[in-house]
Amino acid sequence: MQVEVRVTGQLIDYFSGTHVNLTDGTNVEQALVTLEIPAASVGLVSVNGEAVPRAKRAQYGLVDGDHMVVMAPLTGG
Amino acid sequence: MSWQGRVLRVNLTLGEVTPEPLNMEWANDYIGERGLGTKYLWENMDPKVDAMSPDNVLIFATGPLTGTNASTSARYAVITKGPLTGAIACSNSGGKFGAELKYAGFDLLLVEGRSEKPVYLLIEGDEISLQSAEKVWGKSVWETDEWIKKQHHNPMLKIATIGVAGERGVRYAAIVNDLHRAAGRSGVGSVMGSKNLKAVAVRGTFGVRVKDPKRFMQVTNEMKNLLAKETGGLTKYGTNAMMDTMQEFGGLPTRNFQEVQFAGYDKVDARAMLKTDETGHRNLITNKACFGCTIACGRIAHIHKDHFTIQNRKEYWHASGGLEYETAFAFGPVIGVDDIDACTFAGYLMNEHGMDPISFGVTLAAAMELFEMGVITTDDTDGVPLNFGNAEALTVMSEKTGKQEGFGQVLGMGSRLMCQKYGHPELSMTVKGQEFAGYDSRALQGMGLGYATGNRGACHLKHDTFEVDMDDQSGEGKAEPCKSSQDWTAAVDSSGLCMFTMGAWGAPEFAEQLDAGCEGEWTAERLLESGERIWNLERMFNLAAGLTCADDTLPERLLKDPAPSGTAKGRVNELDKMLPEYYSLRGWSEQGEPMPQTLTRLGLD
Numbered sequence: 001m002q003v004e005v006r007v008t009g010q011l012i013d014y015f016s017g018t019h020v021n022l023t024d025g026t027n028v029e030q031a032l033v034t035l036e037i038p039a040a041s042v043g044l045v046s047v048n049g050e051a052v053p054r055a056k057r058a059q060y061g062l063v064d065g066d067h068m069v070v071m072a073p074l075t076g077g
Numbered sequence: 078m079s080w081q082g083r084v085l086r087v088n089l090t091l092g093e094v095t096p097e098p099l100n101m102e103w104a105n106d107y108i109g110e111r112g113l114g115t116k117y118l119w120e121n122m123d124p125k126v127d128a129m130s131p132d133n134v135l136i137f138a139t140g141p142l143t144g145t146n147a148s149t150s151a152r153y154a155v156i157t158k159g160p161l162t163g164a165i166a167c168s169n170s171g172g173k174f175g176a177e178l179k180y181a182g183f184d185l186l187l188v189e190g191r192s193e194k195p196v197y198l199l200i201e202g203d204e205i206s207l208q209s210a211e212k213v214w215g216k217s218v219w220e221t222d223e224w225i226k227k228q229h230h231n232p233m234l235k236i237a238t239i240g241v242a243g244e245r246g247v248r249y250a251a252i253v254n255d256l257h258r259a260a261g262r263s264g265v266g267s268v269m270g271s272k273n274l275k276a277v278a279v280r281g282t283f284g285v286r287v288k289d290p291k292r293f294m295q296v297t298n299e300m301k302n303l304l305a306k307e308t309g310g311l312t313k314y315g316t317n318a319m320m321d322t323m324q325e326f327g328g329l330p331t332r333n334f335q336e337v338q339f340a341g342y343d344k345v346d347a348r349a350m351l352k353t354d355e356t357g358h359r360n361l362i363t364n365k366a367c368f369g370c371t372i373a374c375g376r377i378a379h380i381h382k383d384h385f386t387i388q389n390r391k392e393y394w395h396a397s398g399g400l401e402y403e404t405a406f407a408f409g410p411v412i413g414v415d416d417i418d419a420c421t422f423a424g425y426l427m428n429e430h431g432m433d434p435i436s437f438g439v440t441l442a443a444a445m446e447l448f449e450m451g452v453i454t455t456d457d458t459d460g461v462p463l464n465f466g467n468a469e470a471l472t473v474m475s476e477k478t479g480k481q482e483g484f485g486q487v488l489g490m491g492s493r494l495m496c497q498k499y500g501h502p503e504l505s506m507t508v509k510g511q512e513f514a515g516y517d518s519r520a521l522q523g524m525g526l527g528y529a530t531g532n533r534g535a536c537h538l539k540h541d542t543f544e545v546d547m548d549d550q551s552g553e554g555k556a557e558p559c560k561s562s563q564d565w566t567a568a569v570d571s572s573g574l575c576m577f578t579m580g581a582w583g584a585p586e587f588a589e590q591l592d593a594g595c596e597g598e599w600t601a602e603r604l605l606e607s608g609e610r611i612w613n614l615e616r617m618f619n620l621a622a623g624l625t626c627a628d629d630t631l632p633e634r635l636l637k638d639p640a641p642s643g644t645a646k647g648r649v650n651e652l653d654k655m656l657p658e659y660y661s662l663r664g665w666s667e668q669g670e671p672m673p674q675t676l677t678r679l680g681l682d
Contacts, residue, residue, distance in 0.1 A: 008325055009318040010310025012348070044326065044547040044644070051644040053548050069325045074516075074543035075580055077316025077374075077402040 001064035003031065009072030011037060022062060029057040031068065043073035078288040079141045079595045080104060084117075085183045085205065087198060089272050090131060090190030094198070094205045099184050104141070105597050106680065108571035108604070109184070111167050112611035114138035114156030117187055118165070119614060124622035128160040128264075129246070129271040131191035137178065137237070137277065138185045140573025141595045144176035144285045144368070147297045148304055149575035151175055151368035158622065159263040160271075161248045161436065161491050162510040162534045165618045168251075168265045169538075169570055170237075171367030171375075172258030177235035180281025188274060197238075197276040201229065210275035215241060217429045218253045225278045238276035239266040240431030245481040246270065247489035249436035249512075257398030257428040258367065258375075263511060263533050264491075266431050293593040300578075300586055301371050307581035311374040312364060316402040319515075320346035323406075326547065327643010328520030330513065331410045332465045333442035334506045334634055337517045337643050341415025345405050349417050350378065360417055362396050372577055376400060378421050386422040386472050397425050403537075406515030407438025412445055413465035420468075423475045430479025439512035440492040441474055443504045444484075452499050459483040509534035509628050518635050520645035521546040523555035526655045527563065529629045532615035539566050541579060550644060552651030556658035561605075567615075568608030610679045613663075613671050617681065626669035629656060 001024055007015050014037045022031055028045050032038075045052045046069045052060045062068065086095045100117075107113045114136040126132040136156045143150055153175030159166030178186070181200045188198075195210040213221045218240040226232050235255060243250035243266035250266030251259040260266075269275075287293040310318060323329040324342040331339040343349060350361040358381045366373035378399025380387050387393040400408075400420055404427070408420035427434045441463075447453045448463035455462055459477070461484070463470050477485030487495055492512050496505035506513050511534025518525025523542025528535040541562040542555060565584065569576050572587060584601035592599040619628075630636075631652055639647045660667060664675030676682040 006325070008322040009347075010314050013310075013313075043322065043544070046325065046644050049644065049646075051550060071322045071325055071547070072310065072318065073580075074319055074322060074547060075311070075316070075577065076537055076541065076543065077319060077577075 001062070003062050004067045005035065005070065007037070007070045011041065011070055011072045026062050027058055028052050028060045028062065028068070031062060032057070032070065035070070037070060041072070042070055044071045045069065046071070078286050079145060081179060081182050081184050081283070081285070083183050084185045084187060085200070087186060087188045088190050089188065089192040089196065089207070089274060092192070092207055094207065106607065107611055108141065108568060108607050110138045110140035110143070110152065110154045110571045110573055111156065111169065112567060112571035112607060113185065114154055115165065115167065115611060115614050115618065117185065118156050119618055121187065121189070122158070124158065124618050126158065128158045128163065128268060131272065133158050133268055133271070135188040135265070135268050135272060136185060139175050139179050140571055141591060143573030144179035145287055145594055146294070146369060147574060147590050147594070148301045148369060148371040149367070149578055150573055151370060152573050152575055153178060154570065155252055155260040155265040157265055157268045159265070159533060160267045161264040163622055164509050164533055164624055165615050166263035166265055166533050167570070168260035168262045170252070170254055170258050170260040171370070171575060172255035173368045174235045174237045174254035174279065175573070176368040177279045177281045179285055180283050181279045182281065182283050186277065188272060191271065192273040195273045195275050197225065197278060198274065199229070199278050201231065201234070201278070201280045202282065213275055214244060217241065218431050219256060219429050221276055222256055225276060229278070231280060234278045234280050236276055236278045238431070239269050240429060240479065241481065242430045242432045242479050242489065243267055243270035247432060247478060247481065248491045248494070249433040251427070251431045251433050253428055253431050259428065261433045262435065262536065287594040288596055289593050293590070296589050296593045300582060300590060303586070304371055304578055304581045308372045308577065311372050311577060314347040315364065315374050315376045317347040317350065317376070317400055317405045319402045320405055321348070323515065326520060327640060327645055328517045329410050330406065330506070330515060330517045332413050333411065333446045333504065334513070334517060335446070337520060337640050339410035339413070342410060344415040345400070345409040345417050345420055350376070350400060354381070356381070360421060361399060367575070370575065374577060380418045380421050384418040385469065386419055393422065393425060398428055400424055403515055404434045407434045408471055411438055411442045411515070412471060414468045414471050416468040419472055423471050426472070426475040426479055432479060435514055436491060436512040437475065437478060437488070439506050440488050440495060441471065443492045443496055443506065444488060446504050447496070447499055447501060452501060457484060503633055506632055506634070507535055508631065509624065511535045517640065518631060518650045519640040519648050520550060520643055522550065522552040522651055522655070523559045525631055525635065525650040525652055526555055526559045526659060529631050529652055529656065530559070530563070530659060532612070532619055538576060539563060541566060550648060552655045556655050556662055560659055560662045563612050564605055564608035566608070567611040568604045571607070571611060606679070610681065613675065613679055613681055616671060620670060629669060
């Protein structure tokens, strides 16, 4: 399956594409591993505009055509 | 050790400068900088006095690690009673001035009274004097910096100065040091102007001694390595890398907080700063570090010389301080502008005239909403249409406010007074009179609690709930991280180091550096307790000044109008649920007053 991916902030250093091919049944946590983005470097993931809390990443299954946003942590500034 | 052990008391009414010993008992209880400055303020003035009266006291305070070779050791703070809020004001800056003040042999400057005529304070070697500033009264920050250096034939002077905005009472005037770093928030520059004090110019040639040089070198080197692993993104992209995160999250205040996402965000974000246009021009030139900093998050930018803002104005064709997240938010989404050169130019003007970009931008946003509602018209605004998205209105009004001309005099009042003037106080996006930073508290609930309870009014830098706010958009469980991070941030703000290290260093890492550098046994527990003491003393100042629990609130827009989009779509801020728990955790009464046992525990009774 193919998932549209957008990363924010400094996470662009990990992934600068627009889509990723994943095996069926991949969850958010596994998708981050495929993208080689360290989980600790991620502030929040949203799928189709819905927030996926850290504790639910492993349970949240992705489907073909999903739009996943991987957001960098906020730091103030 | 690490302290010079001296305070300079400056009485402007009498024209006297008097060195006195630093109160080490207070330094041990309040760490330094923000905390120590607050203690000196508390002991030297009545919190009820008018912020712009000669009875207000203005303090420049360094921390115990300011000027050492710990990373980010540039910080100093200005502490006073703020004219924007009537509450305590504490504004923190980097650059080189803070370390230079320490090298000049002073830990803290305490300024009282009012000079009959404009003066600046000169500390140069053994010479400490008040000099006439009449030739630079009415001049900009940049002109003043240059003039003082020429006057003393000393380009090594480090200068903190106000611009015309501070002289003429703009309530959010800043004190700008080293041309484009600033103690920016809460109107500390207005207080300086009310005292007829134009600038402080310092050249220091003393070193700073630390308690255990070998251990200090070892520890600070370890900490620099740790920092390097965690802060590469700040170095490369600066704080404006947060813009697209806030957009996707749905917490980017847009058009005076009517919306939480901005379609033009990608024209003013960190990636836009890095883009090269068809003419070969790129906004960002390079990054820049404050004294001793190994992060270097600062931005140096320039504007395309054909841009409408600087066409035929060669004086602005140079490079200067570039956009950071807060300036990009304040000149971009919150007023609906997506012109990066106009935003950059407005940033220049804030530095040149000495103003807080956040308060200016959010005040302009309220004026734009008033304009679009028809409450004010071009008859009020010197003929300038104040529609959201009007980049020319941004830059014209920045100059008018900086010089206090025309409608700029209204904008200089700040959002609260301006909205009251036009009969729409509900449009003021402020807490205690200070404007919000670039985070919408319907999406970031803990941020909302931190804003509401902020001792200097709405502020994003006095607590750190970002991680918990991102992971859970409800108000559940936010009171404790808000309270504990407020205490921790108060300790960090008092150390002389920058809060941008907090992602890499926790209390043990700070304590280790302090303990190696300073006298006394510094532990993580002692630092956190000191932070809580500082927070409570600030609160006591505010209560004595006349503020109450009724001031711990948010505008109705954030409490009643649901977020229209983003990951928190449909949510309002849940302050009513969070605030009672927060007071309880603090050991405060239901009226938000510290209980006697809390004061006793912290040694504040």
